Amino acid sequence: MRNSLLLWVGLAAFLIDQISKYLVVHVLRVAQGDIDVLPPLLVFRYGENRGINFGLFQGDSDAARWVLIGVSVAICLGMLIWLGRSASTKFRQICGGLLIGGALGNVVDRVLYGYVLDFLNMSCCGINNPFVFNLADVFIFAGALGLVLFDGKKPS
Template identity: 50%
Template sequence: MRLVFWAGFWTFLLDQASKYLVVHILNLRTVGEMDVIPPFLNLRMAWNTGVNFGLLSGYGDLTRWFLIILALVISAAVLWWVYRDTPNRLGLLSAGVLIGGALGNVVDRLLYGAVADFLNMSCCGFDNPYAFNVADITIFVGAFGLILWGGKQKHP
């Protein structure tokens, strides 16, 4: 469980530090966008009040509190699952990064009322209109890792 804690801690810290840098130091909330490695990587400020791609964003505080509670319940369920099933090290690491990312987005919703998304990637003539953040990446990677390595450890 120590691996889950530390993976979650460092993931949460990286997510919140990147958001602080982008929102407050680079002032992307006012500037709006910055090209980093055009067209592949750009910073585009987007405040997501819903779930992925802004789904359910039109319901205000109801959606905000529902998503906060949902993220906390899922994080607790993942913790309970890894405690009960004791997956291998990659499973524990996956659980930690998923939980750290989920809690990073919870903090955004509590502080700003929305999740701070800012990474935008496009390629090969496709102009991606959506933005995401470090927490979104780690939630995806953690969930995928739990699918691959989340089962019980096999003891010889």
């Protein structure tokens, strides 16, 4: 299968995200208090995100939740179709897999909990970052950035 790398990377990103959330939220019980990992650079801090990145478009309604689920699934299907039809390099398949796996990790959270579980907080250099995120967000960002910056076209 021509896009098997895309599927394997997507599955790996999805599993890494879901396992990390389970371990930090349910085993380490980060909801009971922050966990200093490499303070202040990395702190595990519990968060429930009902919106998109950085809590934008927060919505507590069931309708908002299902709209976000639908948009995420549509983006994943669009990515699968686009990368399946184009002459896709290994790098593009990896980036697409990261994006799809991360997006589906957050979809599962929304279906199970009604929100996305976040637990990573990073601050540095006297700047206190109030936002939390998760590994799915990292995968989505890295995948999208890779697809945009390295589109496979040779510079003219």
